[in-house]
Amino acid sequence: MTDSLEFTSRDVLRDRQNERLRETVRYSYENVPFYRATLDDADVDPDDVEEVDDLEALPFTTKEDFRAEYPDGLFAVDDVDVRRIHASSGTTGKPKIVAYTEADLDVWNEVMARSMDAAGIEPNDTVQNAYGYGLFTGGLGFHAGAEELGATVIPTSSGNTRRQVELARDLESDALCCTPSYALYVAETAEEMGVDPRDLPLSTVLYGAEPCTEPMREEIEERLDAVGIENYGLSELIGPGVAVECREAQNGMHVQEDHFYPEVVDPETGEPLPEGEEGELVLTSLSKEALPVLRYRTGDLTALTTDECECGRITTRMDSVTGRADDLLIVRGINLYPSQIEAVVLEFDDVAPHYRIDLYREGSMDRLEVTLELVEGFDGDRERLRERIADRLRNALSIDPDGLELVAYGALERTEVGKARRVYDRR
Numbered sequence: 202m203t204d205s206l207e208f209t210s211r212d213v214l215r216d217r218q219n220e221r222l223r224e225t226v227r228y229s230y231e232n233v234p235f236y237r238a239t240l241d242d243a244d245v246d247p248d249d250v251e252e253v254d255d256l257e258a259l260p261f262t263t264k265e266d267f268r269a270e271y272p273d274g275l276f277a278v279d280d281v282d283v284r285r286i287h288a289s290s291g292t293t294g295k296p297k298i299v300a301y302t303e304a305d306l307d308v309w310n311e312v313m314a315r316s317m318d319a320a321g322i323e324p325n326d327t328v329q330n331a332y333g334y335g336l337f338t339g340g341l342g343f344h345a346g347a348e349e350l351g352a353t354v355i356p357t358s359s360g361n362t363r364r365q366v367e368l369a370r371d372l373e374s375d376a377l378c379c380t381p382s383y384a385l386y387v388a389e390t391a392e393e394m395g396v397d398p399r400d401l402p403l404s405t406v407l408y409g410a411e412p413c414t415e416p417m418r419e420e421i422e423e424r425l426d427a428v429g430i431e432n433y434g435l436s437e438l439i440g441p442g443v444a445v446e447c448r449e450a451q452n453g454m455h456v457q458e459d460h461f462y463p464e465v466v467d468p469e470t471g472e473p474l475p476e477g478e479e480g481e482l483v484l485t486s487l488s489k490e491a492l493p494v495l496r497y498r499t500g501d502l503t504a505l506t507t508d509e510c511e512c513g514r515i516t517t518r519m520d521s522v523t524g525r526a527d528d529l530l531i532v533r534g535i536n537l538y539p540s541q542i543e544a545v546v547l548e549f550d551d552v553a554p555h556y557r558i559d560l561y562r563e564g565s566m567d568r569l570e571v572t573l574e575l576v577e578g579f580d581g582d583r584e585r586l587r588e589r590i591a592d593r594l595r596n597a598l599s600i601d602p603d604g605l606e607l608v609a610y611g612a613l614e615r616t617e618v619g620k621a622r623r624v625y626d627r628r
């Protein structure tokens with residue numbers, strides 16, 4: 202890829218980051234009244250920000266700021282220079298509106314093409330894009346990236362899963378882009394149609410937009426006989442394309458660091474944490490025109506490493522996101538992420554990768570119910586399996602669900618469009 206610093210050196214990269222950061226801070230201060238006000242309030246002179254280590258002095262930007270500035274208060278350009286608008290699906294309240302100039306779209310295409318390249322997708326491959334097209338950034342982001350790479354795109358969008366299977370088979374799709382839960386649903390649907398999902402020509406599943414544990418990845422790889430590659434992104438920064446695993450290592454997502462500068466901070470105090478420690482990911486855009494973002498608190502929990510990677514890329518890698526700070530469930534005083542439950546239950550070969558967590562409040566007590574699906578054709582001792590899983594949850598996570606139910610394969614609802622919903626908190 203042209204102008205990619207991925208294979209240079211940390212020093213070359215750092216120079217580029219510092220140069221772009223200086224421009225971004227000055228540009229944001231001059232063009233976005235919100236940043237002028239927050240930097241003035243924090244007594245930060247934009248000229249004092251010379252390198253990425255100076256970022257610490259800058260205030261954070263939050264989801265609430267996006268909502269307060271709805272729809273376009275954070276835009277740094279006039280409407281006439283905006284080429285595209287997307288919006289993130291807020292489950293509550295107003296969506297976050299994001300904008301792109303021509304140059305922003307070029308950057309997006311570039312980082313998406315690089316992501317696909319890292320995933321092992323090649324220019325002569327056929328990419329089936331099952332992310333939803335529309336305001337959500339997944340559809341058009343992957344679409345443009347695949348085109349930029351030179352691949353053939355099949356814009357199936359989400360849903361209509363039987364047709365996805367037919368097209369993957371008949372058009373010989375090499376790669377499938379979708380959420381991890383949807384990849385499994387495609388495999389199940391193929392089976393229902395009498396098609397062995399392992400016979401589908403797919404060699405790569407490029408998944409993201411939902412947390413995915415390692416056992417879940419193994420399940421995807423096994424069911425579809427393909428390599429599962431995780432990617433990460435968020436609309437507030439650009440969409441998908443912020444970070445991606447390399448096919449060589451599949452061990453941490455390389456951040457496209459010449460465009461997005463990552464920090465990890467203590468979610469409580471906001472203090473920066475050293476490399477390797479888990480905390481909340483904070484991202485600063487380094488090249489955005491329409492919507493520059495300074496120190497955005499993503500709410501996603503991860504850790505960073507600059508250890509050498511076998512693929513040769515020199516960029517920082519981030520761990521798979523274990524949860525969003527927002528997803529944290531406090532159950533009877535114990536901190537718990539849904540992904541922790543997922544990782545424990547999927548250790549059992551007899552448990553299918555579909556589950557549901559229900560929370561209620563009875564009086565002043567929390568009530569936690571976990572529903573798991575058995576694998577197809579399970580004919581073992583259900584009660585004994587239930588006890589083993591309960592034991593394992595107690596030992597690994599110190600939780601003792603009030604209800605732990607094992608249901609037949611296929612009993613839980615599948616998500617065909619959008620992100621899978623696994624937690625129902627009614628407290």
Ligand SMILES: [Zn+2]
Nearest residue numbers: 447450510512
């Ligand atoms: Zn790598």
